[in-house]
Amino acid sequence: MAKFERQVDPEGTLAPDERARRAEHARKAHFARLALKSARARRQSREAAALAAEADAELSALGGGAVA
DSSP, rough: OOHHHHOTTTTTTTTTTHHHHHHHHHHHHHHHHHHHHHHHHHHHHHHHHHHHHHHHHHHHTTTTTOOO
């Protein structure tokens, strides 16, 4: 939590309760951004796997084998 407190009040001029409140908001925003990045990465990975499976199925249907 100290990291976020330094981030929101680098000079230490805010009242402790206000600094804590802002630090908590900064922490929540940080983890929300991490969750969004993670969800986007999982979605992209899922879509790439689906495209690869679709390409393999099409290749098999045309009588081709997997390319090594």
